[in-house]
Amino acid sequence: GNSVTQMEGPVTLSEEAFLTINCTYTATGYPSLFWYVQYPGEGLQLLLKATKADDKGSNKGFEATYRKETTSFHLEKGSVQVSDSAVYFCALGHGANTDKLIFGTGTRLQVFP
């Protein structure tokens, strides 16, 4: 079945470091891919999305490219800030007969000054 695999956390970085959080997926057909972020005490917020192969989603300095050949959707940011500390979830939406989202386990990012 469809699934999402994320790298284990926590990821600990100093401010202004480069961030990569890996996400790979297994799905038939052409899913949409998402990154959600959860700040402490808050709900899941959509960070960015891509709906077809080679699309790049971007928001708040974060980027992720939908790579069908490697079934990946890695999240990157060139220079992280302390305020980016949160849990990041990769998710897959398959469309067709379902609108449920399939999530990865989440990766906690901790950024220190």
Add this chain to the structure above:
Amino acid sequence: EPEVTQTPSHQVTQMGQEVILRCVPISNHLYFYWYRQILGQKVEFLVSFYNNEISEKSEIFDDQFSVERPDGSNFTLKIRSTKLEDSAMYFCASSASQVGSFEQYFGPGTRLTVT
């Protein structure tokens, strides 16, 4: 900015008791969802709801679970007889549309602890 709200933020209950988790979706949204996350595990889909009926449910969503939209604003998840393994964070979400972007907006969650 409109947001999904959930109450309570934390619910502690004894095994076998009934609990109702409440959600207020974004007002013009038509599609409603419940997900849960057991500590340290993935966020899992439970159920989707549209036009006053369940449109899809997972294998987790057995006869102990039910959902309801009792009025124009609330969306509830009821667990009739809680088990220890129901302890989890429960997220409500809503969406304006089913097709296309799948932009589901999530609430902050209710942490359910079953003792």
